Amino acid sequence: MTVVDAVLTACPFCPCGCGLYLQCDDGKPSGVAPSRHHPISQSRLCARGWGAHEAPAWGERLTEPLVRRAGGLTPVSWGEALDAAVSGLNDVRATGKAVGVLGSARATNEENYLAARLARGGLGTGDLDSCLRGTYLPLARGISRGSGGRAPQGSLVEIEESEVVILFDGDLARSHPRAAFAVMQAVARGARLVTVSCLRTQLARLAATHVRVAPGGQQEVVAGLIASVVEAVAAESMTERRAPEPAAEMAEDVKEAGRWYAQAERASLLVAPEAAVGNSGEALGFALASLSQAAGHLGRAGSVVLPLPVRWNLRGACEMGVGPDVLPGLRPLDDQAALDRLARAWGRPPASPVGRDAAAMLGAVGGLLVVAEDPPSPLRHERAAREAMSQLDCLVVLDAFMTPTVRAAHVVLPIASHAECEGTCTSADGRVQRVRPCASPPGSARPGWLVLAELSARLDLPSQFGSAGEVLAEICHVIPAYQGLDHRALDHGWGAVVAPKSDARPVESFPQVAGAQRAAGDGSYLLTLDGVFDWGSDPLVALAPTLSRDFVSKRKLFAGGFLEMCSEDAEALGVRPGWPLRVKSRHGEATLPVMVRRELEPGLLLVPFAFREQAEGVLGGDDVVAVQATRPAG
Amino acid sequence: MEPVTAQVLAKDRVGEWIERLMAEAEVIAPVLAHGGDEVFAPIRSPGEVLWEFTNPVHPPKRFLLPQTDPVVAIRRGDNGYELEAIVDERRRVLLNVRSCDVAGLAFLQHVHAADLPDRSYLERAAATTIVCLSCPDPCPLGFCICSGAGPFAREGYDLQLSDIGDLLLAEIGSERGGELLAATDGFFRPATLAEMAQRQQLEEKAKQLLSEQTCHFASAMRRVSTGRVAEDLWRKMSDWCLECGACNFVCPTCFCFSVKDRHNGDGWLRCRTWDSCQYPAFTLEASGHNPREERRDRIKRRFFHKVSAQYYQRDGMVGCVGCGRCVEVCLGTTDMPAVVAAIRKGEWHG
Ligand code: SF4
Ligand code: SF4
Numbered sequence: 001m002t003v004v005d006a007v008l009t010a011c012p013f014c015p016c017g018c019g020l021y022l023q024c025d026d027g028k029p030s031g032v033a034p035s036r037h038h039p040i041s042q043s044r045l046c047a048r049g050w051g052a053h054e055a056p057a058w059g060e061r062l063t064e065p066l067v068r069r070a071g072g073l074t075p076v077s078w079g080e081a082l083d084a085a086v087s088g089l090n091d092v093r094a095t096g097k098a099v100g101v102l103g104s105a106r107a108t109n110e111e112n113y114l115a116a117r118l119a120r121g122g123l124g125t126g127d128l129d130s131c132l133r134g135t136y137l138p139l140a141r142g143i144s145r146g147s148g149g150r151a152p153q154g155s156l157v158e159i160e161e162s163e164v165v166i167l168f169d170g171d172l173a174r175s176h177p178r179a180a181f182a183v184m185q186a187v188a189r190g191a192r193l194v195t196v197s198c199l200r201t202q203l204a205r206l207a208a209t210h211v212r213v214a215p216g217g218q219q220e221v222v223a224g225l226i227a228s229v230v231e232a233v234a235a236e237s238m239t240e241r242r243a244p245e246p247a248a249e250m251a252e253d254v255k256e257a258g259r260w261y262a263q264a265e266r267a268s269l270l271v272a273p274e275a276a277v278g279n280s281g282e283a284l285g286f287a288l289a290s291l292s293q294a295a296g297h298l299g300r301a302g303s304v305v306l307p308l309p310v311r312w313n314l315r316g317a318c319e320m321g322v323g324p325d326v327l328p329g330l331r332p333l334d335d336q337a338a339l340d341r342l343a344r345a346w347g348r349p350p351a352s353p354v355g356r357d358a359a360a361m362l363g364a365v366g367g368l369l370v371v372a373e374d375p376p377s378p379l380r381h382e383r384a385a386r387e388a389m390s391q392l393d394c395l396v397v398l399d400a401f402m403t404p405t406v407r408a409a410h411v412v413l414p415i416a417s418h419a420e421c422e423g424t425c426t427s428a429d430g431r432v433q434r435v436r437p438c439a440s441p442p443g444s445a446r447p448g449w450l451v452l453a454e455l456s457a458r459l460d461l462p463s464q465f466g467s468a469g470e471v472l473a474e475i476c477h478v479i480p481a482y483q484g485l486d487h488r489a490l491d492h493g494w495g496a497v498v499a500p501k502s503d504a505r506p507v508e509s510f511p512q513v514a515g516a517q518r519a520a521g522d523g524s525y526l527l528t529l530d531g532v533f534d535w536g537s538d539p540l541v542a543l544a545p546t547l548s549r550d551f552v553s554k555r556k557l558f559a560g561g562f563l564e565m566c567s568e569d570a571e572a573l574g575v576r577p578g579w580p581l582r583v584k585s586r587h588g589e590a591t592l593p594v595m596v597r598r599e600l601e602p603g604l605l606l607v608p609f610a611f612r613e614q615a616e617g618v619l620g621g622d623d624v625v626a627v628q629a630t631r632p633a634g
Numbered sequence: 635m636e637p638v639t640a641q642v643l644a645k646d647r648v649g650e651w652i653e654r655l656m657a658e659a660e661v662i663a664p665v666l667a668h669g670g671d672e673v674f675a676p677i678r679s680p681g682e683v684l685w686e687f688t689n690p691v692h693p694p695k696r697f698l699l700p701q702t703d704p705v706v707a708i709r710r711g712d713n714g715y716e717l718e719a720i721v722d723e724r725r726r727v728l729l730n731v732r733s734c735d736v737a738g739l740a741f742l743q744h745v746h747a748a749d750l751p752d753r754s755y756l757e758r759a760a761a762t763t764i765v766c767l768s769c770p771d772p773c774p775l776g777f778c779i780c781s782g783a784g785p786f787a788r789e790g791y792d793l794q795l796s797d798i799g800d801l802l803l804a805e806i807g808s809e810r811g812g813e814l815l816a817a818t819d820g821f822f823r824p825a826t827l828a829e830m831a832q833r834q835q836l837e838e839k840a841k842q843l844l845s846e847q848t849c850h851f852a853s854a855m856r857r858v859s860t861g862r863v864a865e866d867l868w869r870k871m872s873d874w875c876l877e878c879g880a881c882n883f884v885c886p887t888c889f890c891f892s893v894k895d896r897h898n899g900d901g902w903l904r905c906r907t908w909d910s911c912q913y914p915a916f917t918l919e920a921s922g923h924n925p926r927e928e929r930r931d932r933i934k935r936r937f938f939h940k941v942s943a944q945y946y947q948r949d950g951m952v953g954c955v956g957c958g959r960c961v962e963v964c965l966g967t968t969d970m971p972a973v974v975a976a977i978r979k980g981e982w983h984g
Binding site: 007030032033034035037038045046050053057177178181202205492494546556 | 667668671672673675688690691701873877879880883894907908914918963965966967
């Protein structure tokens, strides 16, 4: 093998798991090249992948440890900063207040694992979370419960071979381009695509059937699909005496889609993060597993049931135990075998109380350790979260980039970005890949795993890690699914795939699902947040000059927010792009300028997640509200 | 240009020859990277150089036109800002470049020398020696024969090597190529007529192997240049593009860029950075207006630039060298041969 002026690493944006070469010039990441033989990306990359070098080179980087003194954040030595962090957190604990830890979808497995270890092992707290966990784990957990642990299953590449693909779409073309390409390939090879969404997205336009739903209405469709599958399977089965009563109001398109799904040899269920609205994730996941099981696709080779995490290493963060109600390996908190294993590895028993989630932590804890995240930006109530962050007695932040959270910190510990660190990440379909450095971290910034290990040691948690590899070795030791990771495949191949957790617990009963209220009558719309995936809220996008242009320009033009509607609706209301529209719900009202988005279904108003505060008066904490929309007089 | 002369070199002496080249310049050649990926990279020893390989998916253009290219250093001086052009005159040898890439580099040379000569590009190019390796076995996705860019180069190289058994035959394409041989006195000897004939046979055979490849630029050009492509066709095709920009980035003839300033110490570096006409923000104006907001308009623009008669006249060739890279990298299905076929037939299948 030859050393070249570029290193193979994993793309740091979405969880599709593409591999790419990062090039480096004069000590700075300077470009990207695709990998021909990488099994996921196969010579391909999306726009973000092609810009993976930009944020580390162009973004505002943290280069030295900082501690808040009278005059603001002041450069100090590493020793001082680490001591300040530990004593700050310990002081908070001494006053009887809680301290919490936030891992991140932007951090490696090693960083997330050490964050979880530090929380439960070093600080003895269950207040441990990552801000985006709620958009993924409930869905994955629902799928796992509904399938007896046999799913999520399948890979992006297998989708390409599917005969039927049912896609619960957010807008995959934007959020998960490699997955969108897999769907496109399947269609090009003759597969029937069914899209279920409130948006007529690019992929919906390629679909054999597009099932339009109100936001949060996916569950009804899944229920309809299950009914149709049951009917189709019964019709085929000779032993069945009587076909079940056909669901009364089942729409013809759903019925047909269910038949296709039941009859296909290989079929895929693909779920974008937007599909689960509010707290419906687990129920939706459970229903999807049931659908797959009813049609006989569960556990069948070539069939895919895959929820897509919204950001890079979200799956890895969850599996490393970053969550208030899980242990590493996604084990329940009362799993004695897991607790014992951890206690042996850590030299100290893990604290196992159920903690608070990210949103609840803010406002409740006095001290917080944040790894590579600006928590308010992905949280629903941004302003309240920022306010709560500013009230903390001790905020310790590890990040590679300057963020508003860093500005509010008491101790800032600069760490390597994805372009400078070693570690691993886990893709949507469970491929664990190496992240490799192409440059040294700027200034005196250190690898995140090292900083977390040093903090842990100062908290008297034995942490003798000499490298990221040694952290991984412990991960492989304590997390059964990671036990079999083939290190040759990690080092010389393209990573290794972790098998779905085999969970022998019985399949639980079907949870009850509350449907979203539908809009009815004239001038009434459903208003919801175009949430979860937000191109611009990822700092790796926001700090990349080529990638950030679109949303920067849009948000500059409409700094106070806007709402999107389809052109038919805009015409019917007589509004043009940029014109104000008043929307009124039972909670309150707001007036926002209109942008036309071709892909929206009629009757729907979307507010970009970044502008959720501007629409909060109307949403009143709900995920979807019925509103009346009118042109303001004058 | 007809080869002036040809010489031959015994294969077992190639290593010594490359060592000579390495003493004088940075030698960049296809080598194996992670997991068997073929990439162009600066070599550390002659043994790394690949002689039988599928052309790397990332073209050698990045050594002349990097993705991030600092072109001006900006500093605060006593009397305001001081500007200094950054010039890269490092001597490079691009070794074992395929004929499609040679044609691509010739195209870039032409574009950057025309109108307002681009000094940054031209100085790099002037210090770069191009050694082509002809293609006796055409690559699986290439269609160079359709754009006249291969499988053997006709111009644009300093040397063109062909593998004729135990020997490498070197055709001299420029004065610099001639000097390169002269300087390595004793390694090469003049080719015999039989050896020349052997090379000719290789070319004929390769052309035959490529004759299946059809990318009918001429008829697509007629339609594109006269606006006879239905808007609806562009719209349909645009649903099969995920606007990744890869088609532009790996295209040996694409050169569009953006300009950005990056902090550097207490000054800035003004950088030329790759950009893609398939990105919505490529034509975004400061006012927020975007003349090509719709993807169909961007695809249309891309193919107008690539295959219209207007640009053919200006540049002397279609903006495609038939390397097949866009087929390989497209995160959709709208690569050059697919779109050319759709334009020609007036229909898109997906
Ligand atoms: S699809 Fe995802 S993993 Fe692949 S290049 Fe794009 S952002 Fe990166
Ligand atoms: S490579 Fe394909 S998907 Fe990517 S921008 Fe070009 S045409 Fe579109």
